[in-house]
Amino acid sequence: MAGSTRPIDARGWIFEVEDLTATDETWLPIAGLTTFNHNPAENEETAETTAFESDGYYEEDVMQRGASLSIEGQYRIDKGTGEQDPGQAYIDTEWGPRVGIESRNPIRWRHKSQSKWVVWDATVTPGEQGGGTNEKTTWSATIRRSGAPSTAEVSG
Template sequence: MGRPIDARGWIFEVRDEVATTETWLRIGNLNSWSRNESESEESADTTTFDSVGYYEQDIMQRGATIEVEGLYSQVTTGTPDTGQAYIDNEWAFRLGADSRGRVRWRHITQKVWILWDATVTPGEQSGGHNDKTSWGAKFTRCGKPGTAPVTGGTTT
C-alpha cells in the first residue's frame, strides 16, 4: 500500500500565452487547493420501465475545476509573483475564445504534468487588521485533459 502524499507538494503553473517561446509560470505562495472532477457534469436519465424501479443514467458531459488559494505575493523588490500577476493582469481580462489558456499541475514526486485548456476566474482578495492579503483563482477545464513529461533535469 502506498504512503499518503503531502498536500503542500503540489505545483501549479500557467502558460504565458503572450511569450514568444513556451513559458510556464509557477503560481507561488499557495496554501490550499481543491480539485472537483464532477463540476459541470451533466447526465441523461435513461430510466425506463425495464429498469424495474431502479434509476439509470448516462454521463453526457464531464467537467472539472481546480481552485487555488494563498497569499497575495510581492517579493522584496515590489515585483509580484509571476504566476499570480499573469492571472490577475493578463488572463483575467480575456473574453470569448481568447479567455482560454493553459494550466498544468503535478506533485513533486510525479514525473508527468496534467495539462488542461481552461478558463480562469480570479478569486477574492481580502484581509483584516492583522492578516496578510489573500489571493486565489479558479480554473475550469475546457475539453479533455492531457499529460506531458517533466523535462529540464529536475522534478521539483
C-alpha cells in the same frame, strides 16, 4: 505488501500557468499557494435513461464531463521590486480579463512525486483578495477545464 503506500503531502503540489505573451514556451509557477481543491465532477451533466424495463431502478448516462481547480493562498510580491508574483500577476492581469475565444489558457499541475503534468486548456475566474489587521492579503482563482485533459512529461 501492507504498509508500503503512504499519503502525499499537500504542500508538494506544483501549479503553473503558460504565459501566452512570451515568444517561447514559458510556464510560470504560481507562488504563495496554501490550499487547493480539485473537483473532477464540476460541470458534469447526465441524462436519465430509466425506463419501464429498469424495474424501478434509476439509470443514467454521463453526457458531459468537466473539472475545476480552486487555488488559494497569499498575495505575493518581490520585496525588491514590489512586483506581484509572475504567476499570480499573469492570472490577474493577462488571463483573467480575457473574454470570448481569447478566454482560454493552458495550465498544468502535478505533485512533485509525479513524472507527468496534468495539462488543461481552461478558463479562469480570479478570486477575491482581502485580509484583516493582523493577516496577510489573500489571493485565489478558480480554473475550469475546457475540453479533455492531457498529460506532459516532466522535463529538466
